[in-house]
Amino acid sequence: MLQGRTALVVGGASGIGRAIAAAYVGCGAAVVVADRAAVDPAEVGAVGAVRVDVTDEGSVREAVAGAVEMVGRVDILVNSAGILTESPLVKMELATWAETLAVDLTGVFLCCREVLPGMLERGWGRIINIASQLGIKGGHGLAHYAAAKAGVIGLTKSLALEVSARGVLVNAIAPGPIDTPMVEGITEEWKTAKRAELPLGRFGRPEEVAPTAVLLASDPGGNLYVGQTLGPNSGDVMP
Ligand SMILES: NC(=O)c1ccc[n+]([C@@H]2O[C@H](COP(=O)([O-])OP(=O)(O)OC[C@H]3O[C@@H](n4cnc5c(N)ncnc54)[C@H](O)[C@@H]3O)[C@@H](O)[C@H]2O)c1
Numbered sequence: 001m002l003q004g005r006t007a008l009v010v011g012g013a014s015g016i017g018r019a020i021a022a023a024y025v026g027c028g029a030a031v032v033v034a035d036r037a038a039v040d041p042a043e044v045g046a047v048g049a050v051r052v053d054v055t056d057e058g059s060v061r062e063a064v065a066g067a068v069e070m071v072g073r074v075d076i077l078v079n080s081a082g083i084l085t086e087s088p089l090v091k092m093e094l095a096t097w098a099e100t101l102a103v104d105l106t107g108v109f110l111c112c113r114e115v116l117p118g119m120l121e122r123g124w125g126r127i128i129n130i131a132s133q134l135g136i137k138g139g140h141g142l143a144h145y146a147a148a149k150a151g152v153i154g155l156t157k158s159l160a161l162e163v164s165a166r167g168v169l170v171n172a173i174a175p176g177p178i179d180t181p182m183v184e185g186i187t188e189e190w191k192t193a194k195r196a197e198l199p200l201g202r203f204g205r206p207e208e209v210a211p212t213a214v215l216l217a218s219d220p221g222g223n224l225y226v227g228q229t230l231g232p233n234s235g236d237v238m239p
Helices: 015-026 057-071 094-122 143-166 188-197 206-217
Strands: 006-010 030-035 048-051 076-079 125-130 168-173
Touching: 006 015, 006 057, 006 094, 015 030, 015 076, 015 125, 015 206, 030 057, 048 057, 057 094, 076 094, 094 125, 094 143, 094 168, 125 143, 125 206, 143 168, 168 206
Parallel strands: 006 030, 006 076, 030 048, 076 125, 125 168
Antiparallel strands: none
16 A cells, blocks of 8 residues: 555654554555664564654754665655653643653654655655644643644644645644553553543554554545544544
8 A cells, every 4th residue: 555655654663653664564665763762673674763862953854864865765754753741730840841842742843844845846745743632632730741742733734734735745643542651651540540531441552543644644545634633542532
């Protein structure tokens, strides 16, 4: 389904990004994984891996250049790098707020900006930003995270308006709770309460999110999605 396409999966060392990288490989794409953490590209069948800190402009520039060196160009960009911490707003340190915004929102901006010139030149590109359902409904102790993810949804819509007529389709995925290392640290008490809230009664698995990213990247499946936020979320939000 993605034969002949190249993809850069940022945040592809773990969780949802890793599952998307593996799914893209399975669909025939040449994939480069980018992450702050070390990753063996062979584990997901990727062509290569680059290290990146998405909060750092220079690091993002080098990572995209490294990916282009490996696979020739970036047709599909997935932004899945993210961090999650909890704190009531009244006690939240500015540094905690700023770090979350830097990784979860500014990182998306920097990665999009870096791949766009090539996509626009070629007249084809797909950008898939991993937001969160918390960006739609908010979350206790998660004002920083929810604000960043709401920002990703707004960025996605705005960029989609700017570039879709030139062949670059930009969309977001807002998963519900997914069993990945990101949620491992959350208390069992919270997880049990959260499961009880979900119509499906369970968290999702990364492999259950990846097919949505395949759809958005594919032709013709993704051709009519522009600035949308798709919700593989166990029914947590029904916008
Ligand atoms: N797990 C969930 O319940 C859930 C739900 C909704 C949305 N999300 C979003 O999905 C995305 C993936 O999360 P996940 O659950 O797979 O978590 P994860 O922790 O398994 O993966 C996140 C990846 O981002 C990388 N990363 C973190 N900071 C980085 C930085 N500064 N530069 C480069 N890479 C960095 C990490 O090294 C890691 O590989 C995130 O954006 C997250 O907010 C997750």
